[in-house]
Amino acid sequence: MFPTPIEKTSPAWQTTYKVMLPIMLILWLLPLIAVAVFSVKPDADFTTGNYWGFPSSFEMFANYGKVFFESDMPRYMMNSILITVPTMIGCIILSSMTGFALGIYKFKANIWVFFMFVAGNFVPFQILMVPVRDLTLDMGLYNTIPGLVLFHIAFQTGFCTLFMRNFIRALPFELIEAARVEGVAEWRIFWFVVLPLMKPALAALAVLIFTFIWNDFFWAVVLTQGVESQPVTAGITSFNAQFRAAYHLMSAGSIVAALPPVAMFFLMQKHFIAGLTLGAVK
Structure with a gap:
C-alpha cells in the first residue's frame, strides 16, 4: 500500500534514485537559476542575443544598484x-x-x-x-x-x-x-x-x-x-x-x-x- 523505503530497494534502483534526484532538482530550479544569471548580465548580452551563454561581464552591483x-x-x-x-x-x-x-x-x-x-x-x-x-x-x-x-x-x-x-x-x-x-x-x-x-x-x-x-x-x-x-x-x-x-x-x-x-x-x-x-x- 505504501511506497517501499529507498533503503530496502535494490542497489540498481538506489543508484538510479541518487542519479536522478539531483537532475530533477536542477530542472525544477532551472527557471530561478536563469533569472539569477540574467540579473548579473550586462545589457549588451541581450542586444547581441547572448541569452543563455556565459555572461560577457558580471554586472551584479551595477544592475542591483540601478534597481535600488x-x-x-x-x-x-x-x-x-x-x-x-x-x-x-x-x-x-x-x-x-x-x-x-x-x-x-x-x-x-x-x-x-x-x-x-x-x-x-x-x-x-x-x-x-x-x-x-x-x-x-x-x-x-x-x-x-x-x-x-x-x-x-x-x-x-x-x-x-x-x-x-x-x-x-x-x-x-x-x-x-x-x-x-x-x-x-x-x-x-x-x-x-x-x-x-x-x-x-x-x-x-x-x-x-x-x-x-x-x-x-x-x-x-x-x-x-x-x-x-x-x-x-x-x-x-x-x-x-x-x-x-x-x-x-x-x-x-x-x-x-x-x-x-x-x-x-x-x-x-x-x-x-x-x-x-x-x-x-x-
Whole structure:
C-alpha cells in the first residue's frame, strides 16, 4: 500500500534514485537559476542575443544598484509591505473569530454559513475582474493601497476561515466545557484558552497569506496603476521600455521581490511545519 523505503530497494534502483534526484532538482530550479544569471548580465548580452551563454561581464552591483537607486523599486517594495502586512493581520483576526464561532458553537445554520465562506474559494477570480474594478471606482478605492488591502482581506478570509475552523474543531472540546463550568466568559475562553493553542496554526496561516498576497500580480494590475500604489510584482514591469525589455533589470528586481517571502518562510519555518502537521498523528 505504501511506497517501499529507498533503503530496502535494490542497489540498481538506489543508484538510479541518487542519479536522478539531483537532475530533477536542477530542472525544477532551472527557471530561478536563469533569472539569477540574467540579473548579473550586462545589457549588451541581450542586444547581441547572448541569452543563455556565459555572461560577457558580471554586472551584479551595477544592475542591483540601478534597481535600488535609479528606479522606483524601493517605493514598490514599501507598497507591497503596506498591502501585505495589514492584509495578513486582518485575515488572521477575522478568521480566528469566525473559525472559533463556526468550530465551537452549534446552531442550525452553522454548516451553511461555513459553506458560504468556502464557496468563495471556488469562484474563478477572472470573472470578478470587471465588477470588482467598477466597485472600487464607485467607492473611490481604485488605485489606492487601502482598497487593495480591503479587497484581499475580503477574498482571503474564506480560505483562512476554512483553515482555522478545521483546526479549532480538532482541539479538545473538554477545555471549552471546563472553562464554561468555571464561569469564564466566552470572549475570555477565546482569548485565554483557544487562542494560545492556535499559535502553530496562526504562524502557518501567516506564512501562507504573506506569500499569497506578496506574490499577487493579477489584482495588482487590475486595481492599481502607478508608483503611488502598485506593489512590487506589478512594479517590475516598469523596467519594460517602449521597444524592448530590460531583462537584466527585470531579473534583478524579481530576485529582490522574491527575498521577503523566502525570508518569511525560513523565519517561521518551525512554526509553519508544526501548524501544518499538528493533528496528523495521534
